[in-house]
Amino acid sequence: MKIRVLVSLKPGVLDPQGRAVHHALEGLGFKGVDDVRIGRTVELDVADDTSDEALNEMCEKLLANTVIENYKIEKLG
Amino acid sequence: MKIRVLVSLKPGVLDPQGRAVHHALEGLGFKGVDDVRIGRTVELDVADDTSDEALNEMCEKLLANTVIENYKIEKLG
Numbered sequence: 001m002k003i004r005v006l007v008s009l010k011p012g013v014l015d016p017q018g019r020a021v022h023h024a025l026e027g028l029g030f031k032g033v034d035d036v037r038i039g040r041t042v043e044l045d046v047a048d049d050t051s052d053e054a055l056n057e058m059c060e061k062l063l064a065n066t067v068i069e070n071y072k073i074e075k076l077g
Numbered sequence: 078m079k080i081r082v083l084v085s086l087k088p089g090v091l092d093p094q095g096r097a098v099h100h101a102l103e104g105l106g107f108k109g110v111d112d113v114r115i116g117r118t119v120e121l122d123v124a125d126d127t128s129d130e131a132l133n134e135m136c137e138k139l140l141a142n143t144v145i146e147n148y149k150i151e152k153l154g
Contacts, residue, residue: 047109
């Protein structure tokens, strides 16, 4: 079973990497970019019988820092 | 317009970060994890009239290293 975990910074948490990308896009001449936020994805190939609880636990314990990050689990089938 | 760009390593490109996460998950006692690949997301807030060509150009020029990475553009509305 393919799983994608999207990890993003919580709203309000400063994202210097996003600001740098925003600045670089403007420097390259792209207009109309209002905001840029960088996150990461973790694509997991797990056994089909892996429970939602186990996936949540992986995120809480390792994949995301839940103090400053949100995560979303998507099943890709 | 909210845009999400998913950047992932091409198949065959070594992913040491993914291997480290895989190893750590096993160390934490999670069974049945076959593979882990790490990617990143760039969430952009752009003007509604931004063309698909401009978005592609942002990816090709800055957001992804197309030698080793694939990218996918998703419109979140």
